[in-house]
Amino acid sequence: MREYETVYIASPQLTEAQVDQLNTKLKGIIERHDGRLFYARNLGKKNLAYRIKKQTKGTYFCLDYASAGTCIVELERSLMLDESVLRFLTVVKAEKVDVDARAAEIEARGEASPVVEEREITQKEMAEVTEAAKEE
Numbered sequence: 001m002r003e004y005e006t007v008y009i010a011s012p013q014l015t016e017a018q019v020d021q022l023n024t025k026l027k028g029i030i031e032r033h034d035g036r037l038f039y040a041r042n043l044g045k046k047n048l049a050y051r052i053k054k055q056t057k058g059t060y061f062c063l064d065y066a067s068a069g070t071c072i073v074e075l076e077r078s079l080m081l082d083e084s085v086l087r088f089l090t091v092v093k094a095e096k097v098d099v100d101a102r103a104a105e106i107e108a109r110g111e112a113s114p115v116v117e118e119r120e121i122t123q124k125e126m127a128e129v130t131e132a133a134k135e136e
Helices: 018-034 071-079 099-109 123-136
Strands: 002-010 036-052 056-065 085-094
Touching: 002 036, 002 071, 018 036, 018 056, 018 071, 036 085, 036 099, 056 071, 056 085, 056 099, 071 085
Parallel strands: none
Antiparallel strands: 002 056, 002 085, 036 056
């Protein structure tokens, strides 16, 4: 099995429920092809360098997983057909990976996270959101 990393940019207008649904669908595709999702991270909303599908901002997500090559075809097809996904990119991180050892390594470092990360917003993040809302 190979280890892959897929980063995709979703529309910033998606609700939490829609994000959960999309991430669950992607996790299902990976597991259906005997793959293993190591972690899925929400990297947050960021400004795009240029407009994509008339959007200037996007919510970034990163998936790290091990799977056979057939999984990538279906995963990318699903991302391509989903209108809420602006862009995506998949790269190979390692050619041959021991899935159990890699999963244990990630958990030991504390990187393992659920598909949708729930966390508290810091005061700094709240201030940034407030400023951005005032500018718009």
